[in-house]
Amino acid sequence: MLKEVIATRYITPLREGGSLPGLVEADDFGTYVMKFTGAGQGRKTLVAEVVCGELARRLGLRVPRLVTVELDPVLGLGEPEQQVQDLLRSSGGTNLGMDFLSGALGFDPLAFEVGPEEAGHVLWFDALVNNVDRSWRNPNLLMWQGELWLIDHGATMIWHHNWPGAEASAARPYDASDHALARFAPDVAAAAADLAPRVTEDLLTEVTAEIPDAWLAGEPGFDTADDLRRAYVRPLLARAAAVHERITGIEEVA
Ligand SMILES: Nc1ncnc2c1ncn2[C@@H]1O[C@H](COP(=O)(O)OP(=O)(O)OP(=O)(O)O)[C@@H](O)[C@H]1O
Numbered sequence: 001m002l003k004e005v006i007a008t009r010y011i012t013p014l015r016e017g018g019s020l021p022g023l024v025e026a027d028d029f030g031t032y033v034m035k036f037t038g039a040g041q042g043r044k045t046l047v048a049e050v051v052c053g054e055l056a057r058r059l060g061l062r063v064p065r066l067v068t069v070e071l072d073p074v075l076g077l078g079e080p081e082q083q084v085q086d087l088l089r090s091s092g093g094t095n096l097g098m099d100f101l102s103g104a105l106g107f108d109p110l111a112f113e114v115g116p117e118e119a120g121h122v123l124w125f126d127a128l129v130n131n132v133d134r135s136w137r138n139p140n141l142l143m144w145q146g147e148l149w150l151i152d153h154g155a156t157m158i159w160h161h162n163w164p165g166a167e168a169s170a171a172r173p174y175d176a177s178d179h180a181l182a183r184f185a186p187d188v189a190a191a192a193a194d195l196a197p198r199v200t201e202d203l204l205t206e207v208t209a210e211i212p213d214a215w216l217a218g219e220p221g222f223d224t225a226d227d228l229r230r231a232y233v234r235p236l237l238a239r240a241a242a243v244h245e246r247i248t249g250i251e252e253v254a
């Protein structure tokens, strides 16, 4: 289970983020980057953050700790900015939080070095979940305490927007030509050999169990939250086996 905290103070919006994530303080005195259920991108973005973030972490990649943040919309009343006030007011209940990495720098492919092994692991993982948001223009990678951290997995698993076509969509290739780490000679074959056998049904079941029920309720075509959780397992399991053969746009892959 993700740790549950209660938001006690809205500190500031993070302007770089398209969905207007905010910095909040919680009842455990932690500072979190908060992503809101009421944001235009919708709650599936938050589901994707949990599934991909928790999967990446279990595969040995660095992802800031995720928590759920309970929000009382009253917290928005004192906000001077209309946009922030609207966001807080429409996000009562369970939202997503992430440990704030204080002092982290945005990853710049021209300023930092990443080894072929690590680059391969990140790229293989992005191909698995079909992450379209790790380009050199918008890497969604942070450098913190000398190491690479993965953030922002909201734009992944496009198939969860159209469940009837999910299995077919999961078979599609991954174009890595714009990937932020494509220039670091990513060793995708080594990553596949290491990671693919670890993406098991058990692991994916463990990961999807972390999705809060509130974000799964009422999905058309699914009777229960657990039915919907199982729908996330199938395409990822199918894709893990052969995705490295479907990565295009980097030389290392035949
Ligand atoms: N855990 C964190 N620690 C420190 N800074 C963070 C963290 N998470 C996000 N940020 C900062 O906030 C910015 C926006 O976060 P994020 O990319 O997750 O939001 P988004 O709204 O999904 O963004 P996008 O514009 O890419 O859709 C990041 O680019 C980064 O600068």
Ligand SMILES: [Mg+2]
Pocket: 017, 018, 138, 140, 152
């Ligand atoms: Mg981002």
